Amino acid sequence: MSQLRSAAEIKAGNDPSAGVFAKIGIAVLLLSYGINAMDRALFPMMLTDVRREYAFTLPQAGLMSTVFTLGMALAGLPTGYLMSRYSRKAVVQIGIFIFSVATIVTVVSAGFLDMLFYRAVTGIGEAMQLTALLAVFSSYLARHRGVGVGAVNGTYGIGAIIGPALGAHMLVNYGTWRAPMIAFGLIGLICIGVVAAFVRPWLSEVNRAGANGEEALAGGAGTLRNWNTAVLLFLSVMAGLATQSKSLAGAFAEMARQIVKDVIKMAIIQIKANAGIAGSEAASSQAMIPFAGPFLAIGAMALVEGAVLGLLSLVPSASGGWDIPKGINPIAQVHSGEMILPEKYADVIRGIGGAGGGLGGDIHVHVHSVYADADSLQRLPQDPQFIRGMREAQRNGRL
Secondary structure, three states, X not given: OOEEOOHHHHHHHHOOXXXXXXXXXXXXXXXXXXXXXXXHHHHHHHHHHHHHHHOOOHHHHHHHHHOXXXXXXXXXXXXXXXXXXXXXXXXXXXXXXXXXXXXXXHHHOOOHHHHHHHHHHHHHHHHHHHHHHHHHHHHHOHHHHHHHHHHHHHHHXXXXXXXXXXXXXXXXXXXXXXXXXXXXXXXXXXXXXXXXHHOOHHHXXXXXXXXXXXXXXXXXXXXXXXXXXXXXXXXXXXXXXHHHHHHHHHHHHHHHHHHHHXXXXXXXXXXXXXXXXXXXXXXXXXXXXXXXXXXXXXHHHHHHHHHHHHHHXXXXXXXXXXXXXXXXXXXXXXXXXXXXXXXXXXXHHHHHHHOOOOOOOOOOOOOOOOOOOHHHHHHHHHOHHHHHHHHHHHHOOOO
């Protein structure tokens, strides 16, 4: 009766030096999947620069970030076809080649559709490589399949950490999102040669030593209609939904932030426009009053316009922002171009404001009225209505 053993045990028994080559080959295969993870984690970090350059909308950018999962879903049938006709090692190399080349050609995309296609193709290559790797480790480490699959998944986590860090470093140094994309693609192409040089066929392929009565049994169901396949399919769908939900949550959060910024911007524009209209209407309502009308019109305009512009203090922005009293420590979200100052500098600015506002220079008041003569203009600063309007405007920060 033949004894069933793993390929690792069979090869180690036949060749004592196989242990060293096996460790090197396993390390190379894990390294190749780490490059896969680096490549997959890179593009979402570059997406802000890509979106700015190509003027993508938020929904387009969100789809661009997650469309690789569609490629992974489509990779099942071609991967099965290739693995039934070629070696697992060859399928690993083909997968690396596909996602590396697709990553490089992404940088020459003309627009949305071709870039979307390239990103989907990266998913095909990534899934193809992963499928072949799982087959390699499951058969080579037949008695320790959990360890082999766990090592593959752990390598992905390491690559997903290194990829964004290295990509950000290159983005800062080269000033373009294309540099890390090209570099990561070239690393993948180099890895194909490393796999060819260090991964032996007895490591990557099913080893059946039938002539010696020894055999490495891969196992498997004879049909797709079995519980193992159903459970794995369900888990894969759940994992895909979890990945997509996180990506969509990020896209919706960015969309919400953009909407809030647009609403605040429109609010400021509307308030400023309405202030001028309200001031003009207030002046018109007083201007036709005999004798005192022109002066009342000036005060009414200043008063009403100042009151409306005072609503800007309710809009969270850099101009007319909130002054946070001591003892209150809110969580602040700073807009682009704004600053949060230390207390010692903020106190200086508060002191300037309390001293009358401004950093020096005269305040010019321009009065345009067909009813005013020289004597009237001289008495204008003593007019109570005018004084009240000016004080109100100053309280609202407009003087």
